[in-house]
Amino acid sequence: MKILGIGSRINHASYGFGVVTNVTAKHYWVTFQKDGLETLDLDEEFEVIEACEDDVDTVSFYDVEKSLREILERFSDVTQIVPLADKYKNGTMVLKPADSNLSVKEIPINTFWHKIVMLRDRLRVMEQKINSSDLDDQAKVDLQQYITRIYGSLTTFNVLFASKEQQFKGSGK
Structure with a gap:
């Protein structure tokens, strides 16, 4: 099983279209258009629309949000x-x-x-x-x-x- 990278786009039978925003050892964190953030098991069934490599130098939405909050607090x-x-x-x-x-x-x-x-x-x-x-x-x-x-x-x-x-x-x- 190949692990999807952050930014991969998927279509889930229950949740619809979404984007992988974080990957852990056991789960994908996927932000879906309709249902928002959900966690999926790595082996859960879904259609891969566009796969991004898991070794691409990317950051999760959580990391971006955390960094932005720290920057705003520090310099504003x-x-x-x-x-x-x-x-x-x-x-x-x-x-x-x-x-x-x-x-x-x-x-x-x-x-x-x-x-x-x-x-x-x-x-x-x-x-x-x-x-x-x-x-x-x-x-x-x-x-x-x-x-x-x-x-x-x-x-x-x-x-x-x-x-x-x-x-x-x-x-x-």
């Missing part, structure tokens, strides 16, 4: 959704001056939170751009140390994060 200004800790949702930050003649300032915590998340995401983009730049290694290390110190300065706001994995992390010194 699109911010990911970062949940605010439940106890602070819809809360208010109160800034009270020491001088009682001055007025108190209240800021919706959701507005403040949005600014913190944008700051964090833009720091990450800057970090990636520095790492992929043409700067010499020493300049990259120097700039990376500044970014690490900035993250460390922002750890005060970690109390606002719902998820520990998304918090700011400094150098840990």
Whole structure:
């Protein structure tokens, strides 16, 4: 039995026309026109419309989608959704001056939170751009140390994060 490669086109009795988008040791992942993604056993019966070699240098749809998502997250200004800790949702930050003649300032915590998340995401983009730049290694290390110190300065706001994995992390010194 010859294994089909990614990009092979088939016609299945139940699912209709489809394209092989991934191949594993036991299955084909096939995207069908009507039913979407289905897995088929390698020895399952179907008509091969056009076969691609299994050793062709191709990638699966999953790999393309994963790579695209990583690139967009790394190099865009699109911010990911970062949940605010439940106890602070819809809360208010109160800034009270020491001088009682001055007025108190209240800021919706959701507005403040949005600014913190944008700051964090833009720091990450800057970090990636520095790492992929043409700067010499020493300049990259120097700039990376500044970014690490900035993250460390922002750890005060970690109390606002719902998820520990998304918090700011400094150098840990």
